[in-house]
Amino acid sequence: MSIFGEVPQAAPVAVFKLTADFREDQNPSKVNLGVGAYRTDEGQPWVLPVVRKVEKMIADDHSLNHEYLPILGLPEFRSSSSKIALGEDSPAIKDTRVGAVQCLGGTGALKIGAEFLRRWYNGTDNTKTPVYVSAPTWENHNAVFSNAGFEDIRPYKYWDAGKRGLDLEGFLGDLESAPDHSIFVLHACAHNPTGTDPTQDQWKQIADVMKQKSLFAFFDSAYQGFASGNLDKDAWAVRYFVSQGFELFCAQSFSKNFGLYNERVGNLTVVAKDQDNLNRVLSQMEKIVRITWSNPPSQGARLVAITLNTPELFAEWKDNVKTMADRVLLMRAQLKEKLKALGTPGTWEHITEQIGMFSFTGLNPKQVEYLVKEKHIYLMASGRINMCGLTTKNIDYVAESINEAVTTVQ
Amino acid sequence: CYLYDEVSSLAPVNDLMHGHCCSLYNNILQQKNEYVGEHGHTTWLPPVRKIKQQISTDPTLTPKYPHILGIPEFTRRATQLALGKDSPAIVESRVFGIQTVGCTGAVRLGAELLRSFVAHVFISLSFLEDSLAGTFKAAGIEDVQYYRYWDAESNGVCVENMVLDLENAPEQCVVVLFAPGHRPTGAELSQEDWKRVAEVMKRQLFAFFLMSAQGLCSGSLEQDAWPVRHCVSLGLELLCAQSFSHNFGLYGERVGHLLCVLKQNLLAVQSQAEKLVQTLWSCPPMEGARVVATVLSNPAHLADCVKAIAERCMLIRERLRERLRLLGGPWQWDHIIKPGGLYCCFGLNTQQVDYLVQKKHIYLLPNGCLNVSAINSRNLDYVAESIHQALSSKL
Numbered sequence: 001m002s003i004f005g006e007v008p009q010a011a012p013v014a015v016f017k018l019t020a021d022f023r024e025d026q027n028p029s030k031v032n033l034g035v036g037a038y039r040t041d042e043g044q045p046w047v048l049p050v051v052r053k054v055e056k057m058i059a060d061d062h063s064l065n066h067e068y069l070p071i072l073g074l075p076e077f078r079s080s081s082s083k084i085a086l087g088e089d090s091p092a093i094k095d096t097r098v099g100a101v102q103c104l105g106g107t108g109a110l111k112i113g114a115e116f117l118r119r120w121y122n123g124t125d126n127t128k129t130p131v132y133v134s135a136p137t138w139e140n141h142n143a144v145f146s147n148a149g150f151e152d153i154r155p156y157k158y159w160d161a162g163k164r165g166l167d168l169e170g171f172l173g174d175l176e177s178a179p180d181h182s183i184f185v186l187h188a189c190a191h192n193p194t195g196t197d198p199t200q201d202q203w204k205q206i207a208d209v210m211k212q213k214s215l216f217a218f219f220d221s222a223y224q225g226f227a228s229g230n231l232d233k234d235a236w237a238v239r240y241f242v243s244q245g246f247e248l249f250c251a252q253s254f255s256k257n258f259g260l261y262n263e264r265v266g267n268l269t270v271v272a273k274d275q276d277n278l279n280r281v282l283s284q285m286e287k288i289v290r291i292t293w294s295n296p297p298s299q300g301a302r303l304v305a306i307t308l309n310t311p312e313l314f315a316e317w318k319d320n321v322k323t324m325a326d327r328v329l330l331m332r333a334q335l336k337e338k339l340k341a342l343g344t345p346g347t348w349e350h351i352t353e354q355i356g357m358f359s360f361t362g363l364n365p366k367q368v369e370y371l372v373k374e375k376h377i378y379l380m381a382s383g384r385i386n387m388c389g390l391t392t393k394n395i396d397y398v399a400e401s402i403n404e405a406v407t408t409v410q
Numbered sequence: 411c412y413l414y415d416e417v418s419s420l421a422p423v424n425d426l427m428h429g430h431c432c433s434l435y436n437n438i439l440q441q442k443n444e445y446v447g448e449h450g451h452t453t454w455l456p457p458v459r460k461i462k463q464q465i466s467t468d469p470t471l472t473p474k475y476p477h478i479l480g481i482p483e484f485t486r487r488a489t490q491l492a493l494g495k496d497s498p499a500i501v502e503s504r505v506f507g508i509q510t511v512g513c514t515g516a517v518r519l520g521a522e523l524l525r526s527f528v529a530h531v532f533i534s535l536s537f538l539e540d541s542l543a544g545t546f547k548a549a550g551i552e553d554v555q556y557y558r559y560w561d562a563e564s565n566g567v568c569v570e571n572m573v574l575d576l577e578n579a580p581e582q583c584v585v586v587l588f589a590p591g592h593r594p595t596g597a598e599l600s601q602e603d604w605k606r607v608a609e610v611m612k613r614q615l616f617a618f619f620l621m622s623a624q625g626l627c628s629g630s631l632e633q634d635a636w637p638v639r640h641c642v643s644l645g646l647e648l649l650c651a652q653s654f655s656h657n658f659g660l661y662g663e664r665v666g667h668l669l670c671v672l673k674q675n676l677l678a679v680q681s682q683a684e685k686l687v688q689t690l691w692s693c694p695p696m697e698g699a700r701v702v703a704t705v706l707s708n709p710a711h712l713a714d715c716v717k718a719i720a721e722r723c724m725l726i727r728e729r730l731r732e733r734l735r736l737l738g739g740p741w742q743w744d745h746i747i748k749p750g751g752l753y754c755c756f757g758l759n760t761q762q763v764d765y766l767v768q769k770k771h772i773y774l775l776p777n778g779c780l781n782v783s784a785i786n787s788r789n790l791d792y793v794a795e796s797i798h799q800a801l802s803s804k805l
Contacts, residue, residue: 001673008682055466067452067662104695108690144688262695292690293690295512297695297697
């Protein structure tokens with residue numbers, strides 16, 4: 001008799017199932033607008049030219065040692081990554097109250113942050129501290145925090161389906177009514193899945209309430225540079241909070257902006273009141289890392305560190321990032337134009353108002369089903385599409401199909 | 411002469427985690443957990459650099475999220491390496507593997523997978539480092555107990571004590587077993603001992619093997635995996651955490667594998683494992699696993715390399731034993747050469763360990779254990795003399 005005899009089959013992860021279905025589809029016009037990874041206009045993954053260059057440098061470098069990295073990760077990676085998030089001239093960095101932990105992608109950074117907060121925030125081992133995630137949010141947020149031990153994970157109002165934009169009133173209302181010291185997971189830019197970010201003014205209002213109620217800001221930053229094409233612009237919200245004196249965490253991912261999806265390159269930036277507090281926090285995080293993965297993988301972190309710390313490579317990287325961001329902006333503009341030209345009912349301004357990889361189209365589940373089943377266009381049931389899945393070759397087909405879906409399916 | 415890669419320049423050692431640290435030079439012996447070559451540094455297996463260069467210039471390798479459970483080539487070959495290609499479990503499709511972030515990642519994931527079924531975990535008593543216990547606790551298996559393993563009297567494993575403790579283990583208990591290469595003692599069980607242990611395990615105890623240095627202990631990949639394969643042949647369900655740090659020198663790349671051998675319900679358990687991986691690291695890093703998968707496509711390569719490492723370790727052990735014997739005294743040294751692999755236990759007491767650290771600048775692993783690979787022709791005499799002094803001085 002197996003001890004695993006009663007284990008139930010877990011439901012497949014929706015976004016990966018979508019890609020699996022897409023792969024099996026034999027239809028020649030099929031389009032994958034599902035999983036969040038960048039694709040070129042030829043529909044191919046893209047190794048950033050600067051990444052290729054640095055990879056070769058690393059492989060040919062005979063002076064690199066092959067030892068375990070320190071538990072907290074490669075030092076030059078951690079410091080340069082935090083600089084990217086907070087700015088070269090960040091006063092917090094100058095005050096030596098910023099530290100970081102190299103983690104396994106953005107997920108790993110969220111994990112370590114969550115495990116730390118559960119153990120040491122708002123008391124000791126307080127699993128009842130409410131954790132708020134946006135409605136909707138990246139589907140894994142919930143699981144990461146719940147697996148870290150938090151018992152009370154709640155949604156905060158975010159997306160207004162009616163007006164296809166941010167429900168600021170609802171958001172602020174949930175902030176006001178949250179118990180003091182609750183944890184809020186905030187998307188630094190290019191909100192996943194809605195693509196809708198607060199304006200600078202709206203961020204200020206959000207920060208005000210959070211300060212009054214001592215709410216904890218845990219930023220998830222997976223798209224810095226990728227959203228607007230400008231690193232500083234995409235980091236505005238995080239930097240504003242820091243300037244307002246918040247102690248906060250920022251989980252950074254270099255999967256998208258470096259195209260290093262499979263090397264798992266992430267960084268948990270920690271901003272504390274002073275160096276003494278910072279050091280104690282990092283010492284506890286070290287213990288948590290030790291029993292999770294011991295120490296992080298070197299390849300991706302080396303690559304990012306070399307790039308960020310070498311001026312010509314840094315410039316080349318920013319250029320590569322802009323290339324990706326520009327292509328996305330172009331696809332947004334073209335999709336909107338084509339939908340309008342077709343006379344597709346409804347408004348489509350949100351396609352260009354939204355930012356980053358994703359667009360919340362506003363299509364309802366029936367319309368989505370139509371697109372998947374009848375037109376072999378794969379998108380999430382929520383109506384989320386990955387703009388990177390669009391190319392100059394398939395955009396007409398997609399626009400026409402959306403038009404069909406909206407006009408024939410209610 | 412050895413088969414190893416060119417010497418890398420002295421890297422600053424700054425990691426307190428793996429034992430103690432100081433700069434590595436004459437008359438100072440720094441003890442870490444990694445295998446170091448004659449030149450005193452960790453190295454890659456010879457094929458590794460070439461493969462890494464190939465990977466860096468391969469236009470067909472594209473960036474995208476890998477499968478949650480890792481590269482299929484890698485998990486398939488890692489599974490075959492552990493169980494043997496013709497393992498009945500593989501033939502009967504009762505096995506699946508998960509690429510993990512090092513051995514620690516494999517242990518963490520395995521513990522998370524088990525937490526709904528087991529309430530206690532049994533670890534060998536000599537494993538003083540508390541991170542193994544900490545990993546299980548973090549995964550939700552709170553009750554950590556210890557079984558006796560290292561026996562100071564016999565300078566080896568006392569299997570009678572171990573079997574007795576296992577027989578008295580509570581139900582719903584996972585037992586962490588060390589396939590050859592126990593850290594830090596290096597102490598091993600014979601095949602006969604393993605047969606006894608396996609009989610006890612059949613009694614509703616769940617086996618979780620740690621196989622961190624397959625091939626490095628006996629010099630044979632198959633022989634080192636024998637305990638795992640024996641349990642599988644008895645029809646036991648088990649987990650096995652494999653590390654490719656030591657036998658490939660890929661410490662920094664975090665290449666690990668969690669092997670799951672079940673009786674039934676494979677797909678359901680696999681799906682639950684996927685969910686757990688997503689809350690830990692989403693999907694594993696590629697670079698190291700790609701290298702390992704490539705090398706394992708021709709396992710003879712690996713077999714030669716680990717044999718060379720094992721032989722070097724055995725040679726060092728023999729020379730150390732010889733030196734100590736020649737220095738005289740009533741002590742027995744046969745236990746140094748009995749086990750193979752990286753680690754060796756002298757059973758020194760706290761004062762003797764302190765003496766070695768403070769007075770002789772020889773930093774040992776916990777329990778007065780030694781990583782023999784750190785001994786080389788330059789420091790062998792000094793180490794032997796120092797140990798002799800530690801034992802003969804009135805401390």
